[in-house]
Amino acid sequence: MTDSQAPDLTGTNPLAPAPEGVRTAADVVTPELVAQLTKGVVGSGRTANHTPFTGDKLADLPESGPEDVRRAFEAARAAQAVWERTPVRQRAAVLLRFHDLLLERQGEVLDLVQLETGKARLHAHEEVQAVAVAARHYGRKAPGYLRPKRHTGAVPTLTKVSELRHPRGVVGQIAPWNYPLELSVGDALPAFVAGNAVVMKPDTETCLTALWARDLLIEAGLPADVFQVVLGEGPVVGPELVRHADYVSFTGSTRTGREVAQGAAARLVGVSLELGGKNAMLVLDDADIEKAAAGAVRACFSSAGQLCISIERLYVHESIADTFLERFAARTRAMRLGNSLAYGAEMGSLAGERQLKAVERHVEDAVAKGAKVVAGGVARPDIGPYFFEPTILDGVEDSMAVCDEETFGPVVSVYRFGTDDEAVERANATPYGLNASVWTTSARRGLDVASRLRTGTVNVNEGYAPAYGSVQSPMGGMKDSGLGRRHGSEGILKYTEAQTVARQRLLPMAPSLGMDDERYAQFMSRSLRLMKAFRFR
Incomplete structure (x- = not known):
C-alpha cells in the first residue's frame, strides 16, 4: 500500500501549535512535577527521557551508578526491617488507600503514560484498571494469603504443625517500558503487602509514570524508604540490582531474562520472569x-x-x-x-x-x-x-x-x-x-x-x-515465555519464604515407654498402616 492509498488515520499534528484548551507535554511535565517525583531517586549522574509523540525531551533525570544501587539497597534494608513488623492488615490498608487515590487522580497518570509510551488514552486506562484491581485484590486478600496455616503433623494429635510466611527482604524489580504503571507498581504491590521493600529499576524512558505511582503510594501511607528507585542503562544498573536483591522480579525480553536468571542463580536467590511471546x-x-x-x-x-x-x-x-x-x-x-x-x-x-x-x-x-x-x-x-x-x-x-x-x-x-x-x-x-x-x-x-x-x-x-x-x-x-506467576496466591507467595514450625507433644519421635528400637519400629509400622486405613493425608 502506498502513502497515497493509506487511510486517513491522522490525529493532531504534534508539530503544530496546540489548539486552545488542549494539554501539551509542557503543561503536564512541569519542572515542579519532575523535581517532586525525582527527589527520592538515588542517582549522581544525569540522563533524560523523551516522548514518542514527537521525539522531544520530556525531562532531565538523575542517573544511577553501581554505588547508587548499593546505597538504595542499604536504605531499603533498614526500612524493611521496620516495615515487616507492621501488622499485615495495616500494610494491606495502604493498598486500599492507594486504590482510591489512583482512581481519583487517574487523569494525572493517564497523561504521563501517554506522553511516555505514545499509546492511546483508552489503552493507558487499561493500566489504571489493572493496577486498581491488583490493589483491591491484595488489599483484601493478603491477610488470608499470609495467615499461618495449620497442617496435619507426622503423628496426629502428638505433632502440631504451622506453616509461616516471612518476607524475602528486599526485592529487586526490573520493569519494562511498555506498561510503565501496571508492570512497575502493579507488580510491586504484593511484594509490599507481604512485608518486603522494593528497589525498582524502571525503564528511563517511562520512569515518570513509575515515580508518580511511588509518590501516590507514599501518600497512601507506604514508608518512603521501603520503595527505592534507581535509573540508568540496563547493562549497568540491572546486574547491580540482581547482585544485591533477595529476590528478583523481571519483565522483558527472553534474552535478557536468561541473563537475569543466571545472575540470580549464581547467588541462589529466587526469580520470576515474564518474557516474550508469539x-x-x-x-x-x-x-x-x-x-x-x-x-x-x-x-x-x-x-x-x-x-x-x-x-x-x-x-x-x-x-x-x-x-x-x-x-x-x-x-x-x-x-x-x-x-x-x-x-x-x-x-x-x-x-x-x-x-x-x-x-x-x-x-x-x-x-x-x-x-x-x-x-x-x-x-x-x-x-x-x-x-x-x-x-x-x-x-x-x-x-x-x-x-x-x-x-x-x-x-x-x-x-x-x-x-x-x-x-x-x-x-x-x-x-x-x-x-x-x-x-x-x-x-x-x-x-x-x-x-x-x-x-x-x-x-x-x-x-x-x-x-x-x-x-x-x-x-x-x-x-521460553518465563518462570513464575503474577496474580492470585502465587503472585504474593513468591515474595515470601515458607517456614514450617512443628511442635511435638507428650511423646518423642523416638523409642519411649520402655520400647526398644525393634518394638518402636514395629509400633510405627502399625501406626502407618492405620493412618492409611483411616485416610490420613
Missing part, C-alpha cells in the same frame, strides 16, 4: 465472525501491539477465512490513529526508533518474500515520528522473520487451517507460551481447545483481558 488466536469454524473480527482488532493492536500478551499469529478455519479476513481488514483500515491527550484515538505510536525499525524490517522482509499486505504496512510520520499503521499480512511463510520472531508492534500474520488438531499443533509450534485466544460459539469446544494449548493463559472469545484481569488466578508464561 501469541496465537484461533478462530474456529463455528465462531461468530463479526465478534471475532472486532476482538482481533483489540487483541492485535492494543498499545500498538507493544504488549507481551497481544496476538501476532491469527489462525482462521479455511471455511470462514476469506469472510473473516475481509471484515477484520475493514475494521483495521477504519482505525483512528492519534497523539492527543484525550480519548478518541484507537491506536497510538510505537515507543521509539528501535521499535519502528523492527516493525519495518519484519514487514519489508515478508513482502519481499511474497507475503501480501492486506491492511496498513506503512509508517505515518505525518502523525508522529514513530507511528505505523495497524498491519495485516497474508501468505506468510516459515522463511519470513515475522513468522517466528516476536515483532512487538501492530503487525499480525493470518494463516488458514482445516481441523482443530492442526490449529492446536501449529499454535503450539513455537518456543514461546505466554497467551492464546480461541473463538467459538461452543463453550465445551472452547475449553477443550484451550486445554491443549501450551500457554500460561488462554482467553475464549476475547484476546487477553479476561485472563489478565482475573487477578485471583495466576498469570505467566510456559516454555
Whole structure:
C-alpha cells in the first residue's frame, strides 16, 4: 500500500501549535512535577527521557551508578526491617488507600503514560484498571494469603504443625517500558503487602509514570524508604540490582531474562520472569465472525501491539477465512490513529526508533518474500515520528522473520487451517507460551481447545483481558515465555519464604515407654498402616 492509498488515520499534528484548551507535554511535565517525583531517586549522574509523540525531551533525570544501587539497597534494608513488623492488615490498608487515590487522580497518570509510551488514552486506562484491581485484590486478600496455616503433623494429635510466611527482604524489580504503571507498581504491590521493600529499576524512558505511582503510594501511607528507585542503562544498573536483591522480579525480553536468571542463580536467590511471546488466536469454524473480527482488532493492536500478551499469529478455519479476513481488514483500515491527550484515538505510536525499525524490517522482509499486505504496512510520520499503521499480512511463510520472531508492534500474520488438531499443533509450534485466544460459539469446544494449548493463559472469545484481569488466578508464561506467576496466591507467595514450625507433644519421635528400637519400629509400622486405613493425608 502506498502513502497515497493509506487511510486517513491522522490525529493532531504534534508539530503544530496546540489548539486552545488542549494539554501539551509542557503543561503536564512541569519542572515542579519532575523535581517532586525525582527527589527520592538515588542517582549522581544525569540522563533524560523523551516522548514518542514527537521525539522531544520530556525531562532531565538523575542517573544511577553501581554505588547508587548499593546505597538504595542499604536504605531499603533498614526500612524493611521496620516495615515487616507492621501488622499485615495495616500494610494491606495502604493498598486500599492507594486504590482510591489512583482512581481519583487517574487523569494525572493517564497523561504521563501517554506522553511516555505514545499509546492511546483508552489503552493507558487499561493500566489504571489493572493496577486498581491488583490493589483491591491484595488489599483484601493478603491477610488470608499470609495467615499461618495449620497442617496435619507426622503423628496426629502428638505433632502440631504451622506453616509461616516471612518476607524475602528486599526485592529487586526490573520493569519494562511498555506498561510503565501496571508492570512497575502493579507488580510491586504484593511484594509490599507481604512485608518486603522494593528497589525498582524502571525503564528511563517511562520512569515518570513509575515515580508518580511511588509518590501516590507514599501518600497512601507506604514508608518512603521501603520503595527505592534507581535509573540508568540496563547493562549497568540491572546486574547491580540482581547482585544485591533477595529476590528478583523481571519483565522483558527472553534474552535478557536468561541473563537475569543466571545472575540470580549464581547467588541462589529466587526469580520470576515474564518474557516474550508469539501469541496465537484461533478462530474456529463455528465462531461468530463479526465478534471475532472486532476482538482481533483489540487483541492485535492494543498499545500498538507493544504488549507481551497481544496476538501476532491469527489462525482462521479455511471455511470462514476469506469472510473473516475481509471484515477484520475493514475494521483495521477504519482505525483512528492519534497523539492527543484525550480519548478518541484507537491506536497510538510505537515507543521509539528501535521499535519502528523492527516493525519495518519484519514487514519489508515478508513482502519481499511474497507475503501480501492486506491492511496498513506503512509508517505515518505525518502523525508522529514513530507511528505505523495497524498491519495485516497474508501468505506468510516459515522463511519470513515475522513468522517466528516476536515483532512487538501492530503487525499480525493470518494463516488458514482445516481441523482443530492442526490449529492446536501449529499454535503450539513455537518456543514461546505466554497467551492464546480461541473463538467459538461452543463453550465445551472452547475449553477443550484451550486445554491443549501450551500457554500460561488462554482467553475464549476475547484476546487477553479476561485472563489478565482475573487477578485471583495466576498469570505467566510456559516454555521460553518465563518462570513464575503474577496474580492470585502465587503472585504474593513468591515474595515470601515458607517456614514450617512443628511442635511435638507428650511423646518423642523416638523409642519411649520402655520400647526398644525393634518394638518402636514395629509400633510405627502399625501406626502407618492405620493412618492409611483411616485416610490420613
